[in-house]
Amino acid sequence: MKTFSRIFLVFTALVLLAHYLPSAYWMLFSGRYRAPYVAYSCVAGGFVSMRHGGESTDYRNVAGERINRDAFEQLLPFQYAGQLITDGRMPAEICGIVPDYNKISMERSFVKVEPSMLDMPTPNFRPLFEAQSGRLELEAPKDFLRLGKDLEFFVAASNSVDEAKSALFRQALEDIKFRMPAKLVAGNPDTRKAYDEGLYALDADGNLFLIMQKRGQPFVENIAASMSAEDAAQLATLNIRHIVVQEQKNRDIRALLIEADSTVWILHGAGFVLSRIELQGYDYARDELMLRGDMLNYVATVRNEDRIEVLAMDRNFEPLARYGEELMNRSKSRAGRVAAYLLPLALEFDNGKSGYLGIHID
Amino acid sequence: MDSVIECRQLCHSYGNKPALKGVSWSLRPGRICGLLGRNGAGKTTTINILNSFLSPDSGSCLLLGEDSRMLSPSTKARIGYLIEGHVQYGFFNVSQIERFYSSFYDKWDASIYHHLISRLDIDPRQKISTMSCGQRSQVALGLILAQSPDLIVFDDYSMGLDPGYRRLFIDVIRDYAANGKRSILMTSHIIQDLEGLIDDCIIYHRGEVLVDCPAKELETSYKSYSFVPNGPVEGFRGEGPEHLRIEQHNKRSAISGFISSSVAEERLLARGVEHSNLREEPASLEDIFIALTGKYQTR
Amino acid sequence: MKAIFYKEWIKTRSYIALITVAHFAMALYAVLKLRYISGQYDAVSVWSAWIYKGYSFYSLYQYLPLFGGLLLGCAQFMPELRDRRLRLVLHLPIGERRAVTMHLAFGLATLLSVAFPALLLMYSAARVWFPPEFAVGMLLTLAPWILSGFGAYFFSAAVLLEGRWTRRILLVLVAAGVLRLFFQELSIGSYERVLAYFILWTAAAFCLPIMSSERFRKGC
Numbered sequence: 094m095k096t097f098s099r100i101f102l103v104f105t106a107l108v109l110l111a112h113y114l115p116s117a118y119w120m121l122f123s124g125r126y127r128a129p130y131v132a133y134s135c136v137a138g139g140f141v142s143m144r145h146g147g148e149s150t151d152y153r154n155v156a157g158e159r160i161n162r163d164a165f166e167q168l169l170p171f172q173y174a175g176q177l178i179t180d181g182r183m184p185a186e187i188c189g190i191v192p193d194y195n196k197i198s199m200e201r202s203f204v205k206v207e208p209s210m211l212d213m214p215t216p217n218f219r220p221l222f223e224a225q226s227g228r229l230e231l232e233a234p235k236d237f238l239r240l241g242k243d244l245e246f247f248v249a250a251s252n253s254v255d256e257a258k259s260a261l262f263r264q265a266l267e268d269i270k271f272r273m274p275a276k277l278v279a280g281n282p283d284t285r286k287a288y289d290e291g292l293y294a295l296d297a298d299g300n301l302f303l304i305m306q307k308r309g310q311p312f313v314e315n316i317a318a319s320m321s322a323e324d325a326a327q328l329a330t331l332n333i334r335h336i337v338v339q340e341q342k343n344r345d346i347r348a349l350l351i352e353a354d355s356t357v358w359i360l361h362g363a364g365f366v367l368s369r370i371e372l373q374g375y376d377y378a379r380d381e382l383m384l385r386g387d388m389l390n391y392v393a394t395v396r397n398e399d400r401i402e403v404l405a406m407d408r409n410f411e412p413l414a415r416y417g418e419e420l421m422n423r424s425k426s427r428a429g430r431v432a433a434y435l436l437p438l439a440l441e442f443d444n445g446k447s448g449y450l451g452i453h454i455d
Numbered sequence: 456m457d458s459v460i461e462c463r464q465l466c467h468s469y470g471n472k473p474a475l476k477g478v479s480w481s482l483r484p485g486r487i488c489g490l491l492g493r494n495g496a497g498k499t500t501t502i503n504i505l506n507s508f509l510s511p512d513s514g515s516c517l518l519l520g521e522d523s524r525m526l527s528p529s530t531k532a533r534i535g536y537l538i539e540g541h542v543q544y545g546f547f548n549v550s551q552i553e554r555f556y557s558s559f560y561d562k563w564d565a566s567i568y569h570h571l572i573s574r575l576d577i578d579p580r581q582k583i584s585t586m587s588c589g590q591r592s593q594v595a596l597g598l599i600l601a602q603s604p605d606l607i608v609f610d611d612y613s614m615g616l617d618p619g620y621r622r623l624f625i626d627v628i629r630d631y632a633a634n635g636k637r638s639i640l641m642t643s644h645i646i647q648d649l650e651g652l653i654d655d656c657i658i659y660h661r662g663e664v665l666v667d668c669p670a671k672e673l674e675t676s677y678k679s680y681s682f683v684p685n686g687p688v689e690g691f692r693g694e695g696p697e698h699l700r701i702e703q704h705n706k707r708s709a710i711s712g713f714i715s716s717s718v719a720e721e722r723l724l725a726r727g728v729e730h731s732n733l734r735e736e737p738a739s740l741e742d743i744f745i746a747l748t749g750k751y752q753t754r
Numbered sequence: 755m756k757a758i759f760y761k762e763w764i765k766t767r768s769y770i771a772l773i774t775v776a777h778f779a780m781a782l783y784a785v786l787k788l789r790y791i792s793g794q795y796d797a798v799s800v801w802s803a804w805i806y807k808g809y810s811f812y813s814l815y816q817y818l819p820l821f822g823g824l825l826l827g828c829a830q831f832m833p834e835l836r837d838r839r840l841r842l843v844l845h846l847p848i849g850e851r852r853a854v855t856m857h858l859a860f861g862l863a864t865l866l867s868v869a870f871p872a873l874l875l876m877y878s879a880a881r882v883w884f885p886p887e888f889a890v891g892m893l894l895t896l897a898p899w900i901l902s903g904f905g906a907y908f909f910s911a912a913v914l915l916e917g918r919w920t921r922r923i924l925l926v927l928v929a930a931g932v933l934r935l936f937f938q939e940l941s942i943g944s945y946e947r948v949l950a951y952f953i954l955w956t957a958a959a960f961c962l963p964i965m966s967s968e969r970f971r972k973g974c
Contacts, residue, residue: 109931214943249797532847
């Protein structure tokens with residue numbers, strides 16, 4: 094007992110020191126390290142960058158030469174279309190396309206996946222929007238779908254199950270051989286999104302389904318049945334760990350499928366085309382993934398404290414060019430090198446990469 | 456069992472200050488023993504060691520044959536212990552506290568407790584914290600006696616008591632111990648109360664046992680004589696078994712120790728103290744105590 | 755065992771009553787607030803606050819168990835230290851460690867039974883407006899707060915029983931450092947992965963007051 098209480102106290106004290114000392118240290122010595130913004134210029138056929146310094150911003154062209162802001166904006170005409178048009182600097186043609194602001198803005202897309210979005214306590218209650226309400230804006234439904242062992246719609250106001258609606262949807266899923274319990278359900282609960290893609294769900298056998306509600310009626314789809322045979326065969330081999338749905342105006346990207354080994358697949362187009370994003374060092378538990386799209390390209394950016402990887406693709410997600418850069422961060426700074434000696438152990442409960450508290454030892 | 460308490464070579468110090476310098480003594484069964492000493496002589500340290508609230512630096516102490524540092528519950532049940540100041544749980548009333556303690560002791564004798572309590576002018580629902588120190592002392596005493604312990608340790612029972620309650624306390628103990636089956640160790644500053652009560656007397660001085668003998672022997676063998684000195688008298692404290700003390704007083708100075716009058720004469724002459732008119736003075740236990748330990752805290 | 759519980763009950767019952775009332779009143783207030791929110795906003799928004807933002811609606815309650823544990827620890831052990839009364843307990847004819855364990859067991863049982871009606875009230879109220887997942891998640895969110903009460907209790911007991919000021923300060927620092935971790939996040943479910951460690955830690959903290967009491971007995 095005596096030994097135990099001693100070990101307990103010493104252990105507790107060590108844990109506390111490993112937690113509080115590094116956080117106090119970095120509060121004192123942490124510098125500001127910002128990752129550069131690296132974009133693909135279809136005009137120049139390469140990567141351009143923008144870095145925020147203390148006073149000024151540093152713009153670089155494809156060759157790595159310093160340029161001014163106007164020149165930088167001109168290299169990214171889709172992104173800065175509004176500014177270029179306002180300034181009267183918009184070229185008559187961009188990579189063979191005659192620019193039309195409405196079209197440019199329509200085709201602009203942005204999907205962002207952060208580690209904490211994928212790893213957070215999420216109650217298994219999801220809104221199933223009315224996808225064809227006839228209204229311009231989406232309205233939050235009055236009920237929430239709980240799809241797990243069973244399918245039930247919970248009406249929030251009465252805190253009870255809408256048995257009739259539940260039975261209707263249950264039957265619809267049964268009809269297309271969806272086998273309970275559902276392994277994974279994903280959707281986008283944002284009411285301000287462009288449209289409603291519906292909910293994607295993996296059934297007990299790992300088959301991917303799309304569940305929608307149109308004019309109160311279930312609209313369910315077995316994705317494999319709706320895509321090409323080749324893609325369906327590919328889809329069957331995936332070990333899907335996360336599904337991210339972020340509706341975009343152009344309705345091209347429908348969902349991101351992230352496998353257990355962090356391979357990212359995109360479901361896009363009306364026929365659920367399955368394309369792999371050829372990222373090299375992505376780890377969904379550690380890295381932030383951004384996917385920017387414009388009329389001609391998709392650009393995927395993977396970023397963590399240590400490095401940034403940018404992959405430019407065409408609209409079919411075929412790789413065009415790749416960029417990588419090691420980033421300056423606090424552990425590479427002088428304070429970081431000192432810290433490695435002073436603070437051999439750092440223990441965090443919240444490392445910003447999860448919605449859960451955990452024990453993260455560095 | 457030869458002794459109910461046996462202290463063997465107890466040594467303890469607080470920092471650099473020694474409190475006990477190897478004291479050894481024992482308490483035989485059925486005896487009432489007074490452990491006396493000036494403030495800081497080591498009484499409380501000894502009591503704390505006895506009750507295992509203090510581990511001595513060296514030496515050991517046996518209570519009813521068991522090491523005081525690891526008394527078994529069954530032995531603890533046979534030892535009653537009065538904490539100095541009659542400390543008890545103030546939040547209880549007299550019947551609640553009886554209910555609490557009675558469940559721990561097989562030999563619990565509630566009649567002793569109720570007898571003592573009945574003589575107090577208290578409301579049965581009155582909390583102990585609102586009682587006078589004297590009343591509290593009776594409650595604490597009742598709780599200890601009701602345990603029917605084989606050994607009782609009273610640490611400074613007289614603290615805070617007025618003469619009436621002090622006398623009452625002594626009377627109760629005297630009655631209780633009358634059958635000669637109980638062994639009692641008591642410490643007190645009020646030595647006159649103990650006169651005629653204690654069988655044995657242990658006197659501590661500066662962390663050592665100065666005297667350890669039956670109280671009767673102390674009262675009969677320790678003598679105090681006064682004399683008229685012819686010149687200045689130099690004070691003297693002897694270390695030997697005679698415990699010889701010579702003190703200069705105003706008119707008549709004094710010599711005391713375990714000595715007869717003829718030895719007193721010899722000792723004075725030997726120290727060159729010219730004197731006349733040596734006569735034996737009556738000495739109470741307290742007088743003897745003070746003669747032995749001195750009026751001042753001498754170093 | 756019954757006798758020690760009886761003593762602790764007589765000693766602390768007014769404080770226990772206070773803690774119970776405070777728990778219940780706070781729980782009731784939290785429930786009324788939830789009722790008010792459910793009346794003011796439409797149910798979908800209230801559910802959304804839970805589902806997307808991890809709202810537990812009961813954050814009012816969070817520090818109460820901590821203070822309850824502290825208060826009970828003080829109510830139980832401060833009187834034992836006045837005139838070093840703990841000696842009375844240690845002298846009782848039961849094992850010393852057992853005697854102290856009984857005291858702590860009483861405190862634990864008290865803290866549990868004090869929190870129970872409040873938790874029951876909050877759980878039942880949550881079930882009126884929310885599905886069971888919310889109510890369970892809410893209880894899990896409350897769990898570290900309840901645990902902090904036990905932790906505060908063990909540490910206050912250990913600090914009080916500790917003789918040396920240096921050790922006391924060390925214990926206070928450790929307690930403050932650890933208990934702060936129990937209040938990091940408010941959203942439902944965020945403690946799920948560390949709760950088991952927190953429970954283990956709190957259970958292990960049981961040994962501290964026992965060791966303090968043994969040092970008390972040995973007078974060091």
